[in-house]
Each structure stands twice: as C-alpha cells, then as structure tokens.
Amino acid sequence: MSRQISIAVIDYGMGNLHSVAKALEHADSQADVKVTADKQVIASADRVLLPGVGAMRDCMGEMQCLDLVDTIKQAAASKPFLGICIGMQALMTHSEENGGVDCLNIIPGNVERFADDLSDPTASGDEHLKIPHMGWNQVHQQIKHPLWQNIPQNQRFYFVHSYFVVPQSPDPVAGSTVYGHPLCVALAADNIFATQFHPEKSADAGLQLFHNFINWDGSYDCSACS
C-alpha cells in the first residue's frame, strides 16, 4: 500500500470545488482529498490547494469571514501550496477588481484588468480581443519546476479570467502566455506554485500538473533553474 497524501482544498464558498477534488483523485490514487474550511484539517494536511472562481472582494471577504487568513498564510509558508485562478490572484498584494481590494500579500505585486480595447498585435487587421480571456491558450514555461514535469513546452491550458497578476519582480514568474500582450500565468516561490489557468479543466495536461503537485515535496531551488 502506498502512503496516502492528504490535500486540503479550501472551501470558502468560491465556486464549484467538485471538479478540483475529482481531478486530484483522478490524477493520483494516493490523493486523499478533503474539501474543507476547517482550520485544523488545513493545518494538518500534507498539501493545500486554494481554488476559486468569482470576484476578489467576495474571495477575501469569505476568507476573513471564515477566519482563514492566518491559516492560509501559515500553509503558504510551510507546505506544498497550489493557488488556482482567484486563488493565485489572492496571493498578491492588491487587486484592482471591485474598486480595489487588498489581498494576502504573500507575493508582492498587483492584479490588473485587461484593457477594454485589447487587440491582437500579431493579427493583420484590427482584431479586437474578447474579455474574459476564455479558452485554451499556450503556456510558456519560464523556468524548470517540478510542477512542469512531463508537460510539454507551450502546452495549452484552459483559462477564464478578466484580471491577471503583475508581480513586482520577474523572479516568481514560472509561466507566461500571450493575450494582447504577454502576461504571467504561473508563479513559483519556494513551496508555493500558482496558476491562472484551471488544471481541473485542462484535460490530460491539467491532470499531469495535479499529479506533479501531489508528488511534490515543496522544494524548489531557483539556483538550479535554467
């Protein structure tokens, strides 16, 4: 019998967590998934996943309401931690969504909205880009990282978002994509990894990323980066 790895998927009322939980279970039979808002369960889990769909004000509001902010910060400082979509954006300092919301400030930087007049600079004509950025876009891996293992360079993942992160320093940028302009869509900082795209909706590539997360010990030595 292989050891079970407990993964706390933080349930703070932000969207459908069914897919995240099922995809984790599907990605690795060792995954023991708990969808939870219980501080003890989060604190004792081997891995923590911060998911999320929705708006930032509700996201931070729910976290505060459930008194989860410190628990999430402790997890993000101590064990393999994965943020997805709003769960990535929440790691930043500040978001301009909902007229401006202070976030967890774990990774310095801001969350900005796509410009209304976003256009494709590579298109021959005047191709106006739709917002939200919805669908499958290519992710360029900026660094070598255990979570990118067995995922091809420029693999497509599923996105749906109108806001994107702008880290203060380029150091934590693990992946980028182009939508009107280049943007950061994956972050790596010590034991934290975060994606703007949805691995739980990205078919085999997403399941591979979840598999990598479940099997990640949280170590990441940037000096070994290529």
Next chain:
Amino acid sequence: MGLAKRIIPCLDVDKGRVVKGVQFVNIRDAGDPVEVARRYNSEGADELTFLDITATHEGRDTIVHVVEQVAGEIFIPLTVGGGIRTVDDVRLMLNAGADKVAINSAAVANPDFVREAAEKFGNQCIVVAIDAKQVAGKPGTDTENETPRWEIFTHGGRKPTGIDAIEWSKKMVSYGAGELLVTSMDNDGVKNGFDLPLTRTISDNIAVPVIASGGVGNLDHLAKGVLEGHADAVLAASIFHFAEYSIAEAKRHMAERGIEVRL
C-alpha cells in the same frame, strides 16, 4: 501563438440518455452520456455542452446526475442548457459540476434573471442563448433589399418576440452574460452552415466571446464560422454524433484554414 478557437460538441439529453443517434464504432453504450463525453474528450473536444430536452418535470432530475457523473470523469469545461429558469436551477447545475449554464427562454421572459445569476455566480458561468431568425434583408424574400435584421424567437423558433437580436445581445452582455450562444433558427438542422452575417454582426458588436450554432453540415462550415462569422467557438451536434466527421478531423481542417486550434 494565441488563444485557440474552440470546437464544442453538443449532446441532447432526454431523461439522462443521449439521444439523436450517436453512431460511434467501439462504443458500448451510445446513449450513455459518460461514454459519449469520454469519446469526445479523447478526440480533443475543447468543451462539452449538454442540452436537456426532457419534457417531463419528473425526468429533469436526471440531468443533475448526468452532470455529476461526467464532471467526475471528464476534465474539460461543461455547459448545461435547457430548462434553466431560476437561480436555484443555476446553483444546482454548478454544484453538480457544470462550469456554465446556458439560459434561453427564461432570459426573454425575465431579463433580470440573467443579471441576478451573473451577480451571484459570476459572469463567466452565464451563457445566454440567442435564438434568432432573419426578418428582413434575406436573399430571395420580399425584404431582400432592406437592411438585414434578425429577431429573437422562442419555443424552438416558433414564437416571435419582436426583439431585435443585435440589441438583445448587447443588453444581455450589459446584464452580465459572459458568453453568447448564437443559433440561427433559419439554419438550425438545415446543414447549410451558420448564419454568418448574424454571427458576425453580434460578435463584432459585443465584448464577450460568441459561440456559433445551428446549421453545420460539413467541416468548412465550422471554419467559416470563425473566419467569416468572427465566432470564438463553434458548436455542432449531428455531424459529430453521426460520426460523419470526428472532432480531430474538424480541428485539422480548421488548422489547414489557418485557424488556431488546440491539437
């Protein structure tokens, strides 16, 4: 390099079973939504749409189980349409594992429902279905010299509403629709291709993605939906169900026409 145009197979579900003859080789049960979803996923479908056509009230619960089962096994976006009338209907589908719901006649009957659902669950999960028929400017009719105009029809294209389709599309986006599913009721089932002027006029006038639907008979219709209709995604049912074409073939054809797709 950029965002791929999406191909979305649509499955009609009646009392929990896929209907309209799904003809796959090597599939044990063509009526089983999970089996069909699995097949489409392995062929490279970018999303799946389930349209619940169950007429009886008692049969309606089954779509929830279908969504639960499919969402537990197939990890691509799922949209559910048909009979979504209340905020509770939306919540039920999202909790079952759907990523988006398509709202159709309920939006016409009560536009505020769209606003309420978008505020509660986020614009990204609210798809508004625009069922339109051309009422002026159609070649071969009395009004062919007039400026093209389309109107919203309900009840499967039988009931006119007098609402202008372009104005309605703009209104639905302003109410919070995150995506529009544009179906030509003139072309649906006719297999002559999408209504390209309708799709293009709507797509060029709104900021959110547009899914073209209704009338696909061959692979070039899909490509034209993007190239001439300016659609962000194309939806088709019968050409995939009857195994006339696979999704992989559809993608290869679109790629040959210079359209960015996920291969």
